[in-house]
Amino acid sequence: MLAAAAPAPAQSDFSSPYVPTPTVAVERMLGLAQVTRDDLVMDLGSGDGRIVIAAAKRHGARATGVEYDPKLVALSRQNALAAGVGERVRFVEGDLFDVDLSPATVVTVYLLPDVNLKLRDKLLRELRPGARVVAHDFDFESWRPDRVESFYAPEKNRGRGGTSRVMLWIVPAEVRGTWVLRSAALPAPGEAQVVLSQNFQVLEGDAMLGERRAALREPALRGAVIRFSLDAVAGPLRFAGEVRGDEIAGTVRGAAGTWPWRATRRR
Numbered sequence: 001m002l003a004a005a006a007p008a009p010a011q012s013d014f015s016s017p018y019v020p021t022p023t024v025a026v027e028r029m030l031g032l033a034q035v036t037r038d039d040l041v042m043d044l045g046s047g048d049g050r051i052v053i054a055a056a057k058r059h060g061a062r063a064t065g066v067e068y069d070p071k072l073v074a075l076s077r078q079n080a081l082a083a084g085v086g087e088r089v090r091f092v093e094g095d096l097f098d099v100d101l102s103p104a105t106v107v108t109v110y111l112l113p114d115v116n117l118k119l120r121d122k123l124l125r126e127l128r129p130g131a132r133v134v135a136h137d138f139d140f141e142s143w144r145p146d147r148v149e150s151f152y153a154p155e156k157n158r159g160r161g162g163t164s165r166v167m168l169w170i171v172p173a174e175v176r177g178t179w180v181l182r183s184a185a186l187p188a189p190g191e192a193q194v195v196l197s198q199n200f201q202v203l204e205g206d207a208m209l210g211e212r213r214a215a216l217r218e219p220a221l222r223g224a225v226i227r228f229s230l231d232a233v234a235g236p237l238r239f240a241g242e243v244r245g246d247e248i249a250g251t252v253r254g255a256a257g258t259w260p261w262r263a264t265r266r267r
């Protein structure tokens, strides 16, 4: 947990003190997000730059830190040069709430709960579906993590040791609404209607196959990938598809084969 530390400059109503993430937790965060050289990692409230530098040095990613304490920004830039990753990293001096997050594929945070909560909508609004968010110790309340890991961190509590918790969220596509599905897999005339409700990545829904209500089973959303099953008379039809705005396209599998399907959201 964040222990009391030197206060950060009062540049935001929502601030978190500077407490570095233990080295072991930095690696666990980047591992949980499966960071690779194709990623752009953003650490919001980047402290001495350790997460940004590790993302570049050990995972080959490009990485940006956002930090409003100018001394920590200067220290981060020195640390990045010393680590030989000056070319792959950038440190922005400013308030994390003013930064456009849309280019990031991975966002990391070690911020207090009220800051995380204020940040939650911005993450969901600006990040692309499928982007990964990793947090140390503090979560996003009702947006439940997709994965959690807890472990002993010797550096915790100023070297006295303690438990660190790292959590991963996959940013879900926005899918709520009424969708009209079309596929040769569906009974004539090859159409179904699915109504989805959504609580972050958790889906519920109903389906109509013609005049008949059909159970929508195991709806799941991971980033932009949606899956569910519909019980047709001839047996279950398993849908998997990719959401792009108001369109979904994918394949549906049934006992008799595999077909393409498409869906359009009614506005």
Ligand SMILES: C[S@@+](CC[C@H](N)C(=O)[O-])C[C@H]1O[C@@H](n2cnc3c(N)ncnc32)[C@H](O)[C@@H]1O
Pocket: 002, 008, 009, 012, 014, 015, 016, 017, 018, 019, 020, 021, 043, 044, 045, 046, 047, 048, 049, 050, 051, 066, 067, 068, 069, 072, 094, 095, 096, 097, 109, 110, 111, 136
């Ligand atoms: C707990 S420290 C984490 C530092 C680093 N991310 C790490 O994990 O080692 C939080 C950092 O966020 C910075 N910070 C807090 N609120 C901020 C804001 N609104 N904008 C920019 N930086 C902020 C603080 O100055 C501090 O360095």
